Amino acid sequence: MNAAQKSLLQASRWRAWEPALWAAAFIAPMVLPSHAAIINEIAIVALFAMSLDLVLGFTGIVSLGHAAFFGFGAYSAALFAKHVMPDPLVGLAVAIAGCTLLGAVASLTIQRGSDLTRLMVTLGFALILLELANKLDWLTGGADGLQGVILGPVLGMFAFDLGGKTAAYYSLAVLLVFFVLARRLVHSPFGATLEAIRDNRLRAMAIGIPVSSRIAVVYTIAAALAGAAGALLAQTTGFASLDVFEFHRSADVMLILVVGGTGWLYGGIAGAIVFKLMQDALSAITPQYWTFWIGLFLVVLVLVGRERLLKPWTWFAKKGGAA
Amino acid sequence: EEAFKIGLILPMTGQQATTGRQIEAAAKLYMAQNGDTVAGRKVQLIIKDDTSLPDVTRRLAQELVVNDKVNVLAGFGITPSAMATAPIATQSKTPQVVMAAATSAITEASPYIVRTSFTLPQVSVALADWAPKNGIKTVVTLVSDYGPGIDAEKFFKDRLTFNGGKVTESLRVPLRNPDFAPFLQKVRDAKPDALFVFVPSGAGSAVMKQFLERGMDKAGIKLIATGDVTDDDQLNDMGDGALGVVTSHHYSAAHPSAMNKKFVEAFGKANKGLRPNFMAVGGYDGMRVIYEALKKTGGKGGGDALLAAMKGQIFESPRGPVFIDAQTRDIVQNVYLRKVEKKDGQLYNVEFDVIKDVKDPGKNK
Amino acid sequence: MLTILFDGIAYGMLLFVLAVGLAVTMGLMNFINLAHGAFAMAGGYVTVLLMQHAGVPFLVCLPIAFVIPALIGAVLERTLYRPLYNKPHLDQVLFSIGLTFMAVAAVDFFVGSTQQIIQLPEWLKGRTEIGSGDWILGMGHYRLFIIAVCAALTVALQFVLAKTRFGSRLRASVDDQRVAAGLGINVNIVFLSTFAVGSGLAGLGGALGAEVLGLDPSFPLKFMIYFLIVVAVGGTSSITGPLLAALLLGVADVAGKYYIPKMGAFIVYTLMIVILIWRPQGLFVRSGGKT
Amino acid sequence: MSDVVLSCKGLVKRFGGITATNNVTLELKRGARHALIGPNGAGKTTLINLLTGVLEPTEGSITLEGRDITKLAPHLRVRSGMVRTFQINQLFASMTPLETLALVVSQHRGLGASIWKRLGADAAVTQRCTELLEQFRLAEVMNQRTEHLAYGKRRLLEIAIALACEPRVLLLDEPVAGVPAGEREELLQTVAALPADVSVLLIEHDMDLVFSFANRMTVLVNGTVLTEGDPDQIANDPEVKAVYLGHGEDAHA
Amino acid sequence: MPELLRIESLSAGYGEAVVLHDVSLALGEGQTLALLGRNGTGKTTLMNTIAGATRQHAGTITLGGVALHKLAPHQRAAAGIGWVPQERNIFRSLTVHENLTAVARAGKWTPDGVYAMFPRLAERKTNLGTQLSGGEQQMLAVGRALVVNPKLLLLDEPLEGLAPIIVEELLAAIRRITREEGLSAIIVEQHPQAVLAISDEAVVLDRGTVVHASSAQALSAQPEVLERLLGVSR
Numbered sequence A: 001m002n003a004a005q006k007s008l009l010q011a012s013r014w015r016a017w018e019p020a021l022w023a024a025a026f027i028a029p030m031v032l033p034s035h036a037a038i039i040n041e042i043a044i045v046a047l048f049a050m051s052l053d054l055v056l057g058f059t060g061i062v063s064l065g066h067a068a069f070f071g072f073g074a075y076s077a078a079l080f081a082k083h084v085m086p087d088p089l090v091g092l093a094v095a096i097a098g099c100t101l102l103g104a105v106a107s108l109t110i111q112r113g114s115d116l117t118r119l120m121v122t123l124g125f126a127l128i129l130l131e132l133a134n135k136l137d138w139l140t141g142g143a144d145g146l147q148g149v150i151l152g153p154v155l156g157m158f159a160f161d162l163g164g165k166t167a168a169y170y171s172l173a174v175l176l177v178f179f180v181l182a183r184r185l186v187h188s189p190f191g192a193t194l195e196a197i198r199d200n201r202l203r204a205m206a207i208g209i210p211v212s213s214r215i216a217v218v219y220t221i222a223a224a225l226a227g228a229a230g231a232l233l234a235q236t237t238g239f240a241s242l243d244v245f246e247f248h249r250s251a252d253v254m255l256i257l258v259v260g261g262t263g264w265l266y267g268g269i270a271g272a273i274v275f276k277l278m279q280d281a282l283s284a285i286t287p288q289y290w291t292f293w294i295g296l297f298l299v300v301l302v303l304v305g306r307e308r309l310l311k312p313w314t315w316f317a318k319k320g321g322a323a
Numbered sequence B: 001e002e003a004f005k006i007g008l009i010l011p012m013t014g015q016q017a018t019t020g021r022q023i024e025a026a027a028k029l030y031m032a033q034n035g036d037t038v039a040g041r042k043v044q045l046i047i048k049d050d051t052s053l054p055d056v057t058r059r060l061a062q063e064l065v066v067n068d069k070v071n072v073l074a075g076f077g078i079t080p081s082a083m084a085t086a087p088i089a090t091q092s093k094t095p096q097v098v099m100a101a102a103t104s105a106i107t108e109a110s111p112y113i114v115r116t117s118f119t120l121p122q123v124s125v126a127l128a129d130w131a132p133k134n135g136i137k138t139v140v141t142l143v144s145d146y147g148p149g150i151d152a153e154k155f156f157k158d159r160l161t162f163n164g165g166k167v168t169e170s171l172r173v174p175l176r177n178p179d180f181a182p183f184l185q186k187v188r189d190a191k192p193d194a195l196f197v198f199v200p201s202g203a204g205s206a207v208m209k210q211f212l213e214r215g216m217d218k219a220g221i222k223l224i225a226t227g228d229v230t231d232d233d234q235l236n237d238m239g240d241g242a243l244g245v246v247t248s249h250h251y252s253a254a255h256p257s258a259m260n261k262k263f264v265e266a267f268g269k270a271n272k273g274l275r276p277n278f279m280a281v282g283g284y285d286g287m288r289v290i291y292e293a294l295k296k297t298g299g300k301g302g303g304d305a306l307l308a309a310m311k312g313q314i315f316e317s318p319r320g321p322v323f324i325d326a327q328t329r330d331i332v333q334n335v336y337l338r339k340v341e342k343k344d345g346q347l348y349n350v351e352f353d354v355i356k357d358v359k360d361p362g363k364n365k
Numbered sequence C: 001m002l003t004i005l006f007d008g009i010a011y012g013m014l015l016f017v018l019a020v021g022l023a024v025t026m027g028l029m030n031f032i033n034l035a036h037g038a039f040a041m042a043g044g045y046v047t048v049l050l051m052q053h054a055g056v057p058f059l060v061c062l063p064i065a066f067v068i069p070a071l072i073g074a075v076l077e078r079t080l081y082r083p084l085y086n087k088p089h090l091d092q093v094l095f096s097i098g099l100t101f102m103a104v105a106a107v108d109f110f111v112g113s114t115q116q117i118i119q120l121p122e123w124l125k126g127r128t129e130i131g132s133g134d135w136i137l138g139m140g141h142y143r144l145f146i147i148a149v150c151a152a153l154t155v156a157l158q159f160v161l162a163k164t165r166f167g168s169r170l171r172a173s174v175d176d177q178r179v180a181a182g183l184g185i186n187v188n189i190v191f192l193s194t195f196a197v198g199s200g201l202a203g204l205g206g207a208l209g210a211e212v213l214g215l216d217p218s219f220p221l222k223f224m225i226y227f228l229i230v231v232a233v234g235g236t237s238s239i240t241g242p243l244l245a246a247l248l249l250g251v252a253d254v255a256g257k258y259y260i261p262k263m264g265a266f267i268v269y270t271l272m273i274v275i276l277i278w279r280p281q282g283l284f285v286r287s288g289g290k291t
Numbered sequence D: 001m002s003d004v005v006l007s008c009k010g011l012v013k014r015f016g017g018i019t020a021t022n023n024v025t026l027e028l029k030r031g032a033r034h035a036l037i038g039p040n041g042a043g044k045t046t047l048i049n050l051l052t053g054v055l056e057p058t059e060g061s062i063t064l065e066g067r068d069i070t071k072l073a074p075h076l077r078v079r080s081g082m083v084r085t086f087q088i089n090q091l092f093a094s095m096t097p098l099e100t101l102a103l104v105v106s107q108h109r110g111l112g113a114s115i116w117k118r119l120g121a122d123a124a125v126t127q128r129c130t131e132l133l134e135q136f137r138l139a140e141v142m143n144q145r146t147e148h149l150a151y152g153k154r155r156l157l158e159i160a161i162a163l164a165c166e167p168r169v170l171l172l173d174e175p176v177a178g179v180p181a182g183e184r185e186e187l188l189q190t191v192a193a194l195p196a197d198v199s200v201l202l203i204e205h206d207m208d209l210v211f212s213f214a215n216r217m218t219v220l221v222n223g224t225v226l227t228e229g230d231p232d233q234i235a236n237d238p239e240v241k242a243v244y245l246g247h248g249e250d251a252h253a
Numbered sequence E: 001m002p003e004l005l006r007i008e009s010l011s012a013g014y015g016e017a018v019v020l021h022d023v024s025l026a027l028g029e030g031q032t033l034a035l036l037g038r039n040g041t042g043k044t045t046l047m048n049t050i051a052g053a054t055r056q057h058a059g060t061i062t063l064g065g066v067a068l069h070k071l072a073p074h075q076r077a078a079a080g081i082g083w084v085p086q087e088r089n090i091f092r093s094l095t096v097h098e099n100l101t102a103v104a105r106a107g108k109w110t111p112d113g114v115y116a117m118f119p120r121l122a123e124r125k126t127n128l129g130t131q132l133s134g135g136e137q138q139m140l141a142v143g144r145a146l147v148v149n150p151k152l153l154l155l156d157e158p159l160e161g162l163a164p165i166i167v168e169e170l171l172a173a174i175r176r177i178t179r180e181e182g183l184s185a186i187i188v189e190q191h192p193q194a195v196l197a198i199s200d201e202a203v204v205l206d207r208g209t210v211v212h213a214s215s216a217q218a219l220s221a222q223p224e225v226l227e228r229l230l231g232v233s234r
């Protein structure tokens, strides 16, 4: 093996902290059973953010309408459980399949234009789905939400419990599976072509990369992942309502991803943990004004810089050097 | 002994924030007035913000039940939030007191749900009873395009038709709708005797203003609405244009009873002069229902016992006499017809007629 | 018929006043300032508070609603925004959203979360009707007023940007700050004044729009989508683009809701998507504009 | 197989009122070392953009290896063996030279769509990368992010990318711009050392280089072909002297 | 001949990195200085420092008695600096004409003067900055520096990418402008002979310091020095 190969493969090797992190994640619901519900929520949001990272972080395609797929996944899974069969895994697969189709169709709309154009087209797409779900109230329950979704036990063995432990493990497991797949994807030549498209589309074309179809493929994959996240939400809460399509879902997931950092897959996970825990803690302290502190956090995060905020010891070192 | 815990889940931020604030203030007022010890047991209120996201509501409820071991879940600003929580109430056998959400079907989602707010069919039919008797034969309805709006539209129309009136056109406006101009213009062109409106409180003043701006009152069209439109919370800022608007609702801050006077006064004193609205009274009465149930169970407060003690409560509320129907667990109450009038330089919904003991008509279908 | 057209134009103009400041900061300065709505809200609250508590007449409030947000904008530009011009757009989004959250919570804390209602002076309340039958044209006075203010603003802005050197100096500074400064353009002043004007315009828009759209602390988040639609459809290279886009969307929305009310919310979004897929750089960009 | 690899007929490109390319007909022979010269704004870069599909011609047709490619998507032209460099560097800023080349080689060898393999897993690919890195003296910086490289190195990478695609036809747009005088020759050596059947079209304003490299030249003026010939003919053409070479270039005659 | 520019003990760089060390030089009115050196030796950095676009650590720059190093970048243009950056940096969302008018200052040089010098630009007046060929951008960059009506022109590789005939014309024009209008200029170039021919002074940089300073004539007469310092013999 030559030096070039070694350093290329180095990039995709599992770091020591990664298995440790995942092990910690899977121990968490056991050690902190009282937080199982929020662990479940974090896992779902992390999956959702990871899906956005594939398009935004790796391919440079911005989207303010990722909730379209999240919501579609949620309703597909909920309707499937209600009308066809209650098995969660089958429902998950159906939701993913549905979102893959939807993503393939939607990928036609994001091929051209500037960032702003894409933001608005994706946003519009999600809002139209929202309106549709509202109008089709005989199917979706409209604004009241879709009730009566009862899920069977996972793998026929683990029933969803009130404490949310099964839900947490279910979501974590799905997250892990998709994480491994996504990790493989971004370190493949395919993943490298995505980064090439993000960095310089003109040149990407000039070395023979079929830019449009690559974008379409990754957008479709991301849609499937977002759909999986939505399906998990519907399955673990036994409920789906219109807000899964709302603008703020898309906006929040983007915030979460950017907080955690784009383009390294863990960004969504880190962002989900930080954001959700902070929101939970702050809103417990001041249910009325917690948004202020979240806002302050975002402002400080940007002004100080993600790197420096996470490494406080660099605050003073820098000044010393300049003097 | 451990405290008796009430988990109060409300929208405290975002567009529904006023709902949460009113209910929180009312609940705290009730506790201040009645002490925080009931039948020897300390009562503790845990307030959570669900930002009007049903999955968050559900998660918070789950955590409250599992971790904090609350005895009662309460609050619930919007219908999906109440609905999403219903399975938790059922599964954990925890009474769920709905203090705000107003879609008819909520109480059917779990046998543990008790409602102290109102339902839209309840207040809409009252208006449909009143209108034909007062020279209103043709009506155009204008409602927000979501569950409660559609409830209001349907029950108003059915009852009006039954009473010999006619709904000539039914308009639904999107929930996110900054400008009512095209809808109102359509109404104006249709020239009905009256326009029936339901929009969530907040949008109400916009409708009213644009109604006037369009000169619709001068064109002989009357504005009738559910009480959300002339929400007490905002009525005073709406200006004289609101004068004379007829609405039907279960509560007005101007309800002429001693109890209400005391309630309004105490509420204002505790909240920088804020006027309680129908949300506040839902929260206030909800607390009463919980307190009384706790008393009845002698401070023990098992879920089923509490629920049994909540069912069938009859009491005097600031809104008038109310009754928790043991069968439906929904509230039975008087619905008042009110007209906006000026009293001591302030605008109030002044009651001029009442339809007694209205059950939720949604339950008879 | 004509009334619907008139209402549509007035609604479009209102959207334009609200979005034009964003077109300036985002289109010309290339800064994604999602806190735009917060400046608009500031203008709205300045007006409401002055009218309610100090009895200041509406017309006097309008310039103040421009000046105060402009000052706030200027101060924030100097202190917080400036270091972010060279940061990635996503960081700008994060920052400005954070600022919006803070503004929302702060207003909630100081003023409360209830809807604020503006009482217009009598002369703006009425309505004039011309013609009759199918061709009747009913014009609300306040809507007429909005159209007038908006037209004046457009002319003034267009003049400044197209006919004076300020416009090209601004765009030069955005394109390449370092070289622009090296060639004698006082980049700091150009940015500061542009940002202040953008914020001021937002404030004015908020003051004018509060009457129609309502005003509560969630204003900046609630209407962000509308501002963005106008700027995206109009393109970011001029002032006339967003104006025409706002008019088109306003008329389409009003007419659509009048003639096919069932389609209500779909119209604007569908129109936007179709336009953006057809002309990704916006409907009214200069031929071959920026890429 | 025909002798002409790439040709265009009656190519026209208008930008609004400007005709940047005006009825250009050009043939590139197999194995040619062909230079395209002409005054600034003559339409040289535009012509390359048309040939590679970055721009769509207003009129005219383009043929590659006997096949009409006028409407073919840019990336498919690359697959057919036509590769270019850019006058202004077009690189992948966040990638290292090694990653860049690994990507290009993988893509070229048909692995670009493989989702499951890891980049670098293929030994043949990394072998080729190593060769290229050595050849362009990029080995010592192969793990630095491209955006942090010195200009000269970036310029080398620009050309290395093109060669990594193993072109049959190579279009070079001012490849040595910004490269110091001493290193220019060396850079063109690598190009000159390509297999004899690879055809090269070179745009360059440095006449020393052009005349030492080319065996065929086309002069473009105001979007049209002024003349074509071998280097001697061109160097002595009075018209070319008047519009392009000026007086200082007599030495090449 | 009065002195225009004097640089003393200048050190400057980017961020914390110091690229120039203790550079001193002087230039008279109407004089042209050829600034030579291998790649990456700091020629551009010196030009940028005079224009105010780098971080100056120490030393002084005076232009006609004004302490330039104390001025903000935009004030330096007013004090008489006209800058042609190495990467051209045409303002891409401005048309050719706007590129000129946006920075123009009152004086002898007007956009029309520039059009007369580069007729090509006149034909492309309404093109946006990005819609120019490489060479046209170079012409525009030079024209843009002229309409500032400076006392000192900073030309950073102005000949790169220009057709030979334009190179000739431009060199002649620079010579004419400096001789007839009393403008001074500093020119950075990869091809030393071309610039030395029209320059009065020559300075060679290596690793951020001045390693040679003489008259241009003297330097071009010493091919062995050129070979040693620049690695070219031509």
Ligand SMILES: Nc1ncnc2c1ncn2[C@@H]1O[C@H](COP(=O)(O)OP(=O)(O)OP(=O)(O)O)[C@@H](O)[C@H]1O
Binding pocket: C288, D015, D016, D018, D019, D020, D038, D039, D040, D041, D042, D043, D044, D045, D046, D047, E124, E127, E130, E131, E132, E133, E134, E135, E136, E161
């Ligand atoms: N997008 C465009 N819109 C309008 N005109 C353009 C556009 N792109 C190029 N042009 C014009 O077309 C002509 C040809 O440009 P091109 O870049 O092909 O020249 P070139 O021969 O490469 O010149 P140089 O040697 O200076 O690089 C130029 O005059 C340029 O101004």
Ligand SMILES: Nc1ncnc2c1ncn2[C@@H]1O[C@H](COP(=O)(O)OP(=O)(O)OP(=O)(O)O)[C@@H](O)[C@H]1O
Binding pocket: D150, D151, E014, E017, E019, E037, E038, E039, E040, E041, E042, E043, E044, E045, E046, E086
């Ligand atoms: N923006 C920058 N940040 C950090 N270092 C830089 C920057 N620009 C240049 N340098 C470094 O400063 C040194 C001098 O660069 P400069 O551009 O001044 O050289 P130059 O003599 O103009 O070279 P060239 O002939 O390539 O134009 C180089 O080592 C370069 O790496």
Ligand SMILES: [Mg+2]
Binding pocket: D044, D045, D046, D087, E133, E134, E135
């Ligand atoms: Mg060119």
Ligand SMILES: [Mg+2]
Binding pocket: E043, E044, E045, E086, E156
């Ligand atoms: Mg340089």
